[in-house]
Amino acid sequence: MANMRARELMTSDPACCRPDTTLDEVARLMLVHDCGEIPVVDRSERVVGVITDRDIVCRVVADGKNPMAHTAASCMTQPVVSVGVDSPVEQVVSVMEDHRIRRVPVIDDNGDGRGTLALIASVSPRPTRGSPAPARASAFAASC
Numbered sequence: 001m002a003n004m005r006a007r008e009l010m011t012s013d014p015a016c017c018r019p020d021t022t023l024d025e026v027a028r029l030m031l032v033h034d035c036g037e038i039p040v041v042d043r044s045e046r047v048v049g050v051i052t053d054r055d056i057v058c059r060v061v062a063d064g065k066n067p068m069a070h071t072a073a074s075c076m077t078q079p080v081v082s083v084g085v086d087s088p089v090e091q092v093v094s095v096m097e098d099h100r101i102r103r104v105p106v107i108d109d110n111g112d113g114r115g116t117l118a119l120i121a122s123v124s125p126r127p128t129r130g131s132p133a134p135a136r137a138s139a140f141a142a143s144c
Contacts, residue, residue: 006092007085010106010115016041019048019073023056026072037103039113040076047105047113049076082107085114092117 015033017026019040029038030053040049051072059075060067082105083092096104096119106115 004089005085006083006087006089006106006117007115009089010085010117012115014039014105014113014116016113017051017072018042019071019076021072023051023060023067023070023072023075026051027053027056027067035116037116037118038072039080039105039116040072041113045113046111047080047082047107049073049078049080050103050105051076052103080105083117084109093119 015029015035016039017029019042021040026038030036036053038051039047040051042048049072055075055077056067060070081095081099081101083095085106085108087095087106092104096102103116103118105113106117108114
């Protein structure tokens, strides 16, 4: 993956929603597109937040609130941590590690959403004392 850029690994044209999209609609997008994060974009397609399945559960459902009565704006994560389309993979991994996130929107120079990336960790046995440390990141997967 050396010398690869975000644009080469991202899912282009991900499913997105607007800040006024109700959470049941966001959840339906996640189901239809088989993903756990939806970028929230304004009318000019700039990414203004992200909403994850965990955001909906922890910030709305767990509090006994009705997801149909709340919008993406009410529980999205902002400000957005993102990477540029020409960011090297090493930089993308570093940003994701620094912010402890598994998914990240990919934006162009105008801040418009162009795709998403998800970090997939390999499942391997836990290293034993004296064995080499596992690699920082094993793979990226395209996400919706």
